[in-house]
Amino acid sequence: MESEMVKMKELPKQDRPRERLIHYGPDHLSNQELIAILFGSGSRKENVYQLAEKVLGHIDGLVNLRDVTIEELTQINGVGQAKAVQLLAAIELGKRVQTFKIKDRYVIRSPEDGANYVMEEMRNLQQEHFVTLFLNTKNQVIHRQTIFIGSLNASIVHPREVVRP
Structure with missing residues (x-):
């Protein structure tokens, strides 16, 4: 059974991922919420939360996100090149931040x-x-x-x- 699509604007401000990040910090957000922030918006059929959940389900969890390709991401209905590029850029930046300390x-x-x-x-x-x-x-x-x-x-x-x- 499909859940009804709730737009981000319809959520109370304190429940929106950006506001939650500002108020509580990034470590208090779920993986789904972090991806939702990166995507910024959903698709015509799904809100940004549903799309983020779909991505995590498609790649079988966060552990496989490290090696996901642009082709794999764009195969997911609702994820175009722009969203795939944003996510891959964030993953690469995370990798570089992680290894930067080591190289110093x-x-x-x-x-x-x-x-x-x-x-x-x-x-x-x-x-x-x-x-x-x-x-x-x-x-x-x-x-x-x-x-x-x-x-x-x-x-x-x-x-x-x-x-x-």
Whole structure:
């Protein structure tokens, strides 16, 4: 059974996502509300909340939003190129904010520090990646390079591939 379409203007001000973000902060909003803010408006058949819910359902939750493509988003009825581009831009900005802190003269003092440095970017990779970190004399990361991309669970690398760069 389809729910009746309620326009954003018809909601009490305190229930609108923008006002809730201003009053309570972004961490108090649902994923659906955050996407609704990014979209700004719904479609002819659905309000912005319903459209945001549809997107989250289509991609099977927030975890898959990280790797969603513009083609996947525009296949969803009601999501055009403009809305897809806004969402992808926000996702990319989030990725960059997350990795920016890491790149700010990170110091490697242990294997755990090295793992922490690359873990966020490598967490969702589908294949093994052999990554080399280049350090200065103060053990600060000056360069990061993927030397080899292997199979699902192996990465065979010759020492000359590591030393060459």
